[in-house]
Amino acid sequence: MVKxxxxxxxxxxxxxxxxxxxxxxxxxxxxxKAKLIITGQEDLGIAENLGEDEEKKEDxxxxxxxxxxxxxxIHHFNLMETKHDKxxxxxxxxxxxxxxxxxxxxxxxxxxxxxxxGAMALVKFIMSKFDDFQFFLGASLNQxxxxxxGYYPEGATDPTFYYFADGLVGKEFQQILCVxxxxxxxxxxxxxxxxxxxxxxxxxxISYAVFCLKKKNxxxxxxxxx
Numbered sequence: 001m002v003k004x005x006x007x008x009x010x011x012x013x014x015x016x017x018x019x020x021x022x023x024x025x026x027x028x029x030x031x032x033k034a035k036l037i038i039t040g041q042e043d044l045g046i047a048e049n050l051g052e053d054e055e056k057k058e059d060x061x062x063x064x065x066x067x068x069x070x071x072x073x074i075h076h077f078n079l080m081e082t083k084h085d086k087x088x089x090x091x092x093x094x095x096x097x098x099x100x101x102x103x104x105x106x107x108x109x110x111x112x113x114x115x116x117x118g119a120m121a122l123v124k125f126i127m128s129k130f131d132d133f134q135f136f137l138g139a140s141l142n143q144x145x146x147x148x149x150g151y152y153p154e155g156a157t158d159p160t161f162y163y164f165a166d167g168l169v170g171k172e173f174q175q176i177l178c179v180x181x182x183x184x185x186x187x188x189x190x191x192x193x194x195x196x197x198x199x200x201x202x203x204x205x206i207s208y209a210v211f212c213l214k215k216k217n218x219x220x221x222x223x224x225x226x
């Protein structure tokens with residue numbers, strides 16, 4: 001099972017526990033250490049981490065083309081960068097934290113004191129390094145919704161991202177097996193979902209299921225015999 005977190009305002013999926021999540025600041029902050037990846041070379045669950053270059057060359061015909069360098073969590077969740085100055089950021093914080101507080105009043109009022117303490121600590125931290133931060137909206141580009149807020153710590157080559165944890169709701173999904181088209185081996189992948197089961201295409205007891213990478217324009221087909 002994998003838990004995917006959606007924003008309470010926009011409904012956008014913005015993070016999952018497929019990335020190691022650290023809770024900080026009274027549990028009000030989710031902290032993710034992201035990675036820079038090259039598109040076309042990341043492990044999408046349809047390739048094994050074979051370990052040996054020679055084995056990879058045998059299993060995968062041709063070279064994988066080099067793509068753009070991107071931040072993994074931003075790329076996989078289709079987040080889009082937005083610009084803020086300190087004034088506009090503080091205006092967003094006021095609206096968004098009030099939305100979270102209203103939800104907590106209804107769902108978990110005992111959580112409010114720690115949420116407020118932790119959220120203010122996160123805001124103070126971001127403001128202290130404001131010029132170093134980048135801000136990313138969910139796929140709907142809802143300006144009132146959650147943002148992924150990231151910066152590069154001193155000396156780091158990969159960014160760290162912060163989220164207001166109380167503004168996210170987790171939902172668990174079943175992991176699905178996908179077949180590597182090169183090795184014919186099966187591997188679980190956390191971003192697969194069943195999107196279609198066809199009618200039989202010929203007069204045999206055979207149908208197929210199409211699985212789609214939710215965050216990628218890549219389809220993986222797996223034959224299921226009934």
